[in-house]
Amino acid sequence: MEREVASAEVELLAELLGGARSAVALTGAGVSVPSGIPDFRSPGTGLWEKVDPMEVAHISVFERDPERFWRYYRPRFQTLGDKRPNAAHAALAELERRGLLAAVITQNIDRLHRAAGSREVVEVHGSIETSSCRECGASFDLERVEALFDGDGVAICAECGGAVKPDVVLFGELLPAAAMARAEELAAAADLMLCVGSSLAVHPVAGLPELTLAGGGRVAIVTQGPTPYDEVAAVRLGGEVDEELTALLAALP
Ligand SMILES: [Zn+2]
Structure with a gap:
């Protein structure tokens, strides 16, 4: 069997991740869509x-x-x-196990990152x-x-x-201060922020990649649909999040 050749973008992301000193993931509703949880912002x-x-x-x-x-x-x-975690959650947990990911910051309330085995999880919208x-x-x-x-x-x-x-966090409520402070600290210290399944449209979470960029870090995006960071992203993957992250794992040395 021939191993499927990863796309150049996936190879590039694997390279960036392998060379990162402190990579952090930022996830949104799109990461849970393959688990059967619809993103309510889309019909x-x-x-x-x-x-x-x-x-x-x-x-x-x-x-x-x-x-x-x-x-x-x-x-x-x-x-x-x-609901159960999918391959995207599993891939992020595996990256943390391999020492390639410092933490997952998530907008999701569904507990699926923890269920998949991620240990450093910052739930900025609660759980x-x-x-x-x-x-x-x-x-x-x-x-x-x-x-x-x-x-x-x-x-x-x-x-x-x-x-x-x-x-x-319900609509009309502020985000928990401690979780947001931790997320900002991680984002500022990261030299790579891997944004997965988020349109990065809702503040204050949408401002986190800006902190990474301001500190000289890079931003990678694995999301279907446009984000405000597409122009400045070092890598932009637009396929299904579970397939893209599975390919990323396979492309790592
Ligand atoms: Zn009581």
Whole structure:
């Protein structure tokens, strides 16, 4: 069997990665699409077709109309909880194991990077892993949240009866300061930022590659569709993220 010849771009990315002192990945919704999680910013299917997440998964809806919020979010918990990592998640975990990747900064809340074995994961939009009581701070694992719903379908704290909120950043909320500070520190120190499956359109995360560039580092992009960094990227791959990253692994020495 002949080994498939990697594209010149994949070879170049493998070379950059192999020579990088500190490479960091930045991932967005596109990395989870092969796992069956649609990117809601593109016209979607099923759950995402009927409602606008930006309207329902909003902090003001959670506060004013928790029944409506949970009618949307409860099935989303269940849907996301069943999903498995794909070859793109696995490739990033493998790069970290080989010492070629310092960390993954992700906009995703689906836990799939950790499930794939990535250890240094910065979740700038939080994660569905836990939900917390806004009154007493009690924390509940995803598996325990289902038992907290009352007759109206609203999650109520088992300790104090307060409102329980997913530990994810809802629309209308600021990003967690500690996670953003860590992401900025990693981006500034990186000499290569590998952006995967993100349109890099939403700030403040969209500003992270700028920090890498400002420090003299390079930016590589593995994303379908345009990004604001296409012109300055050292490498630009536009195929399916799982196929591109699998080819990248194969192209490494
Ligand atoms: Zn409580």
